[in-house]
Amino acid sequence: MDESVTQHLILRYIYGETGPAEDLKVRGILSSNSEMMSYYKDAMEIKAQLNDAMEEPHPTSVSIICEHSHNSHTEAV
Amino acid sequence: MQKDIIADGVLLKVYLEGNENALETLIKRHKSRIFTSILLLVNDRYLAEDIFQETFIKVINSLKSGKYKHEDKFLPWALRIARNLSIDCIRHRGRIPMISDNDGQNIFDYIKVVQDSCERGMIEKEENISLRKLVHSLPEEQKEVLILRHYADLSFKEIAEITNTNINTCIGRMHYALLNLRRMIKKNPVVIK
Numbered sequence: 001m002d003e004s005v006t007q008h009l010i011l012r013y014i015y016g017e018t019g020p021a022e023d024l025k026v027r028g029i030l031s032s033n034s035e036m037m038s039y040y041k042d043a044m045e046i047k048a049q050l051n052d053a054m055e056e057p058h059p060t061s062v063s064i065i066c067e068h069s070h071n072s073h074t075e076a077v
Numbered sequence: 078m079q080k081d082i083i084a085d086g087v088l089l090k091v092y093l094e095g096n097e098n099a100l101e102t103l104i105k106r107h108k109s110r111i112f113t114s115i116l117l118l119v120n121d122r123y124l125a126e127d128i129f130q131e132t133f134i135k136v137i138n139s140l141k142s143g144k145y146k147h148e149d150k151f152l153p154w155a156l157r158i159a160r161n162l163s164i165d166c167i168r169h170r171g172r173i174p175m176i177s178d179n180d181g182q183n184i185f186d187y188i189k190v191v192q193d194s195c196e197r198g199m200i201e202k203e204e205n206i207s208l209r210k211l212v213h214s215l216p217e218e219q220k221e222v223l224i225l226r227h228y229a230d231l232s233f234k235e236i237a238e239i240t241n242t243n244i245n246t247c248i249g250r251m252h253y254a255l256l257n258l259r260r261m262i263k264k265n266p267v268v269i270k
Contacts, residue, residue, distance in 0.1 A: 008248045011255075017232055043255050046262070050227050053208045057112040057129045062104055065133040069100050072141055 006033075010040050014047065085151040093140060104133065107152055111159050113228045117220070118163040119170075120213045128166060132159040156229045157239060211261045219254035222247050 006029060012018050013026040030037050085103060092099035111132065116125040135158050139145050145154070212220060218240075225236045226247075233247045240247070 004249075004252070007252055008245070011248055011251055012233065015226060015233075042259050046255050046258050047227070049208060049262070050212075050223075053113075053212075054109050054228070055113045055116050056109050058126055061126050061130050062101075062108065064130050065104060065137070066097065066101055068134050069137045070097055072137060 006036055007039055010036060011043065014040070014043055089140065089145070089151060100137070103151070107155065110152070110228050110230060111155060114156060114224050115159050115163050117209060117212050117224045117228065118160070119166055120209070124166060124170075128159065128162045131162055135162075152229070153231055153235055153239075156225070156231065160225075160239070207265070211258060211265070214261070215254055215257055219250045219257065222250040223254040223258075226251055 009018070009022065010026055010029070013023065018026060030040055083102070085106075088099040088103050092103070108129075112125060112129050115128045115132070116122065119125055119128065132155060136145075136155055212223065215223065221240065222236055225231045225239065226233065231239070233244045233251070236242075236247045237244045
């Protein structure tokens with residue numbers, strides 16, 4: 001299989017977009033191809049770092065939205 | 078034991094029947110993904126807060142005026158609104174002249190950083206800011222796919238639809254985004270833990 005096709009398949013696997021047959025295929029590739037295993041590990045490492053960088057809005061923003069909703073509901077009633 | 082999660086569609090229905098708590102549950106469920114996506118697109122916390130609010134106000138107005146089509150999933154729909162508002166904002170900001178220091182840094186960035194910490198008491202982790210900078214420095218098309226796939230949790234198929242491309246192009250952009258991030262992180266080992 002072409003290298004980039006394999007890497008794309010691994011990316012879909014990492015993001016849970018592969019079916020059972022493709023999952024088996026990827027596991028087979030990872031256990032037999034050290035370059036692809038290295039690609040997989042690198043991608044997983046960056047994925048973990050991106051997860052750590054998740055941010056939350058300030059609570060005031062949520063309050064403003066809820067207030068808008070409440071007011072528009074009251075107006076409608 | 079797994080906790081039962083009420084589906085977004087059910088929450089929307091309950092909300093439209095007048096239960097305001099359902100909206101709060103929806104916001105709490107999706108706020109991190111939506112806010113992080115906006116923040117990474119506009120790279121400015123103040124603007125991101127404004128766009129986040131504007132996104133949900135549009136969501137509420139569309140829901141209450143009956144414009145929301147139930148066949149759309151809530152998160153992709155809300156993210157589409159957030160993305161469009163972010164892009165409009167970036168375009169508008171592009172027309173506003175920047176005042177830069179000797180290093181080319183917008184001086185208002187410094188002011189915003191100071192205000193942010195003083196007024197809001199929010200302390201961002203240094204490594205988060207650095208990673209955010211690296212993501213922001215990716216080519217636009219790669220950055221967009223990375224944000225929509227990783228933070229917005231859209232499938233490559235959904236991203237292809239939103240960005241008017243095909244799935245293989247989206248996966249290819251994601252591949253290069255991760256390679257570029259990996260390369261930049263290696264260059265900045267002190268910055269990123």
